[in-house]
Amino acid sequence: MQPPPGYSVPEGMVCRLRRSLYGLKQAPRAWFQRFAYVVTATGFSAGAHDPALFVHTSSRGRTLLLYVDDMIITGDDPQHIAFVKARLGEQCLMSDLGPLHYFVGTEVSSTHEGFYLSQEKYIQGLLDRASITNHRTDETPMELNVHLSATDGEPLDDPTRYLHIVGSLVYLGVTCPDISYYMHILSQFVSAPTQLHYSHLLRVLRYLHGTMSRRLFFPCSSSLQLQAYCDATWASDSSDRQSLSAYCVFLSGSLIAWKTKKQTAVSRSSTEAELRAMALVMAEMTWLRWLLVDFGVSYGAISIARDPVKHELTKHIGVDAYYTHAQS
Known part of the structure; x- marks a missing residue:
């Protein structure tokens, strides 16, 4: 690796790192260990079946903290939630974004009846990057009884766009179960996509163009x-x-x-x-x-x-x- 900007290393010498720098392979692990140490010091314990979930239980209620690249803190103990946010603010550079509205590409809206999850903003960004600017839509992601194979059609001269779109659509699986089967099919050809595969991929995008406002609903009472x-x-x-x-x-x-x-x-x-x-x-x-x-x-x-x-x-x-x- 190259020395950080502002540091000059004499020829024949190497740098010894005292801390993990952003971008190194061990940096995410070192950061998570530090993060886990801070939150466990506030009374949380790691979930037994998901290492990114931390749970705190008291006589006032239960508090849950979910860590990915960002954090969600929820529960029925507002006093402990305020305490945890204060401790995290002392130990780490963080911003309190208030009530949950957006989390790693997923939009969250709440009503008295429950919560809605969607990725409309993410889909619109994907359509813009894929140059889908017209208003044409399709009612289904793929025609019925279509059987694709690796040899269908002429190979793409540059498969970069196909790979980018497929990778982006896989992430849409968070809120779009209706394209799960079709992405399973199209992702099998990422090693050597063809013009026919790409045309079916564009149909999935046109379907999303017409259905991007659909949301998953989770009621409060169940x-x-x-x-x-x-x-x-x-x-x-x-x-x-x-x-x-x-x-x-x-x-x-x-x-x-x-x-x-x-x-x-x-x-x-x-x-x-x-x-x-x-x-x-x-x-x-x-x-x-x-x-x-x-x-x-x-x-x-x-x-x-x-x-x-x-x-x-x-x-x-x-x-x-x-x-x-x-x-x-």
Whole structure:
């Protein structure tokens, strides 16, 4: 690395760093250790299932602190929240932005009924960078029954824009579950995109242009019950015959988690593909249940998962079936 501006190093000499500089590989870890030390000194303890979540419990209530690149402090103990902000202000350079409205690209608005999450500003910025200036929109992200392959169309002369847009759209998965499946498809061609792949990518952008005002809603009053749904398409990828798993998880009717992912092994039957999808969603449900426990919420495929008998034709998928049965 080059010495910082203003420092001259004689030839043949090196610098010894006493602290981590911004940009070094170890800098984020050193900063997080410092941050964790400060917040634990105020009475917080790290969440057992998410190292970026810190929890404080007292007779006045519970306080939660979520750290990413920025911080969200919430809870029903305003006295401790004020104390934590004061301590952080003494130990670190920080700004109190007041009530939550914007957090790492996600817009948050609140009403008496609940909270709304959206990324309208982020989508508009992406459309501007992609030079989508007309008002044309599409009702769906992709046409029905489209099957793309790596050899479709002519290769792009410069795939930089394709890579940039795909990477930006992946981040939109925070609030746009409706494009999850299509981004799973288009992201498979980032190593060698073609003109046809790029045309389908532009269709996704035109769809977002017409739906950017849609938001996720989380009501204030709910029973905090988890519900999950999963599905699988058996041997749907013609290039390698791998199946596709997908799931969505609801908390009291509000969508909080979703994923579309190609299965790592080739399933020999639709039953096996379904069980792999069930194991995937059960792993997510297990983590979410433990995360809710950190929040202070306690929690005291169907026929094969409930049946302890392993049939001869399905014993090769016993691991996923046993895991799903054990977590049910």
